[in-house]
Amino acid sequence: MSFISLLWVLLLGSLLGLELIGKVPPTLHTPLMSGANAISGITMLAALTLIVKAEGNVPLLIIGSVSLGFALFNVVGGFFVTDRMLAMFSRKPSNKN
């Protein structure tokens, strides 16, 4: 893809992000931050690309693997911890009766 079209992607992605979370109740700020934080671990795709394209270059494989580890730590931990927080909210209705 050309650089210009990637810039368009960046621009539209940013606008989408601004639009998506316009109004959020304060209750959800921490979970939302934590969920968005997990999504920022999408950089795992870059780490994967690095490993696949390393072509036997061991130092590069190691760097990619460590990078993948960090990213997945962020992703898996982030989604789990968000789920834990949200579980407390969604449990409410069933507990009331």
Add this chain to the structure above:
Amino acid sequence: MNLPVIIKFVIDLLAVLLLALGIKGLSKVKSARDANRLAAFAMSLSVVGLLSYYLGTSGIAIQSWIWIIIGSIIGSLFGAILAKKVPMTSMPETVALFNGCGGMSSLLVALGVAIFPISSGQENFDFFKSLINEVSISVSIFVGAITFTGSIVAMAKLQGWLSTPGWTQSKVRHFVNIVFAVASLIAFFDLINGNTSSIWLLVIVSSLLGIGVTLPIGGADMPVVISLLNSYSGIAAAAAGFVVDSQLLIVAGAMVGAAGLILTQVMCKGMNRSLVSVLFGGSLSAQSTASSGSGEYTNITSCSVEECALTLEAANKVIIVPGYGLAVAQAQHTLREVTKKLEQNGIEVVYAIHPVAGRMPGHMNVLLAEADVPYEQLKEMDVVNPDFPATDVVLVLGANDVVNPQAKNDSSSPLYGMPVLDVQEARTVFVIKRGMSAGYSGIKNDLFDLPNTSMVFGDAKKVLNDLIGELKDLGVGDK
């Protein structure tokens, strides 16, 4: 276009759509949990898309698989274990740690590509040939490093492992940070000029810049910083997307970057602070010592738990104001027991949630939800403020600055203009507090001097436990 390209395109498109729906769903209480799972699913989908694409085109070497599996297992395992074990009270630190690791990942990718330019594959990947790639590598390293060290410092400070060094509150720090920033810029341009060796300089000085900027920031402002760093990690991911030419990465990174910025703005508004003053103003307590806002208390009324229980028993309407002290004392379950008793006696109980109570917006909501407090009883500041004059008793638990009337009355106060809960309008206010120490702003709280305010000294959990005992003796909630 051949088949793998088309498949990857469709999967990427679907993943972006689901991620967007996920973020949108996360902003509504009802759909939040499903939305989080949807986002997690979208992330897995994106991995499947990427791997299937390479399987269908260049293939994936066994060696690559091995390293993929090693990295994935270790990272996921540690992430899952930490997420399951960490107590709810340390949520802000945990988010900071995860966030820092995301930044580290982007940093490493850019570093790897910079040191070992990848041989061109089918799409003519030719790193370091074009200026664009050099710029995106530099940005990825710069933002990634700041995100990493900044988040780690934020985490360490929230955990109490790091205090605020004295020199960081003086003008010296601006000088130091400017030096780091200028050095980063030099390394940045040197790198773009093709001098690959300056990459290490960039890594080092941007890491130092992350530390230098975060270290002086006081505990009360930390949530803003974490949110901002969260936004940075999105930007770092988007930059890494330019490095490896992935639209999906750019879109997702940009969305997170924008979302983080909005949250940061919301938090700053809640604290009546501008982002500039948070980042460059230093810890609020350092400023306030010089201002006229501080002073001695003259009219403190202290009372026993028993008196508190008697007043509560006679009340019709009670508002609870929770703060960080409640989280520290882990007293949310004990509090819930107290309010259950009151409710059983027909007393109306509501929780007033200030937007920045605790260490993060929503911190109190999460904490109280853990203790099974019904969601409907949590009232936001704007909703609950008109209710205070008609309220018999307000219980302030470990909150301080968010109930300081100075923010409304004293234009010389550093807090002036910050939206606060008007608890002093209620008939009686009980402040449960360990001692007379100031809140995070370090400013005297005029509320404590008011005639309708009584202090109940003690650890929140212990006081609440005593309160349960007293209420039992009074026969409250024993029906």
